[in-house]
Amino acid sequence: MQSWNDNAPIYQQLADQLAAQLLDGTPPEGEVLPSVRSLASRYLINPLTVSRALQALVDNGLVESRRGVGMYVRQGARERLLQSERQQFLQKEWPQLRAKLQRLGLSASDLNWGQQ
Template identity: 35%
Template sequence: MKKKLDENRPIFQQIKEWVEEDILEGKLAEGDVIPSTNELAKFYSINPATARKGIQALVDDGLIFKQRGIGMFVAEGARRKLMSLRKEKFYDDFVRPLIKEARRIGMEPEEISEMLNKGVEKE
């Protein structure tokens, strides 16, 4: 999980995003233990409270759970939940603006679909 800290963004948010990415990419599976807040704090030379804030955000989102005295683990369905959230974000961030612009320039749904299919084939 060694990633470089971005000084321009909240560190707790970066910790949260790194764990989410590891879950999405399958590096952390359901039931896998995640590093403790103290391990994260030591590894990144940050305050344990900062690491705890990032981990707590994951707990609040239902992506990980704590077992007192044992550790923190990836929750059942975490990857599926993250995928769903990311798809919603993708729709809001990319699809809605695409549709808005397409309407503005008079594109029909078939044209949009054709353009997307063509783009997918190229990539």
């Protein structure tokens, strides 16, 4: 079961989660997304909230609505997401992470990039 936090509206959290799935290639570009009802049932939220999340993805140019057929992943959506996520990481997250590494006295040689 999905747990939502109070840091952002639920529709935005769902849109972010769906965008992360798109970034991972699920569903692939050109393929249909699950229906509003299906997503509402899966995440146990109101269909209007799901519709708002999907509209956020449309507004960001990641999916397109095909009247009477459903929502489809647009060609180039993954690349658009990659560029956006990379930019956000480098501008917002990396400076904070770098500062924390410096505070902790960690260097690149302390980090094990190849293993999880």
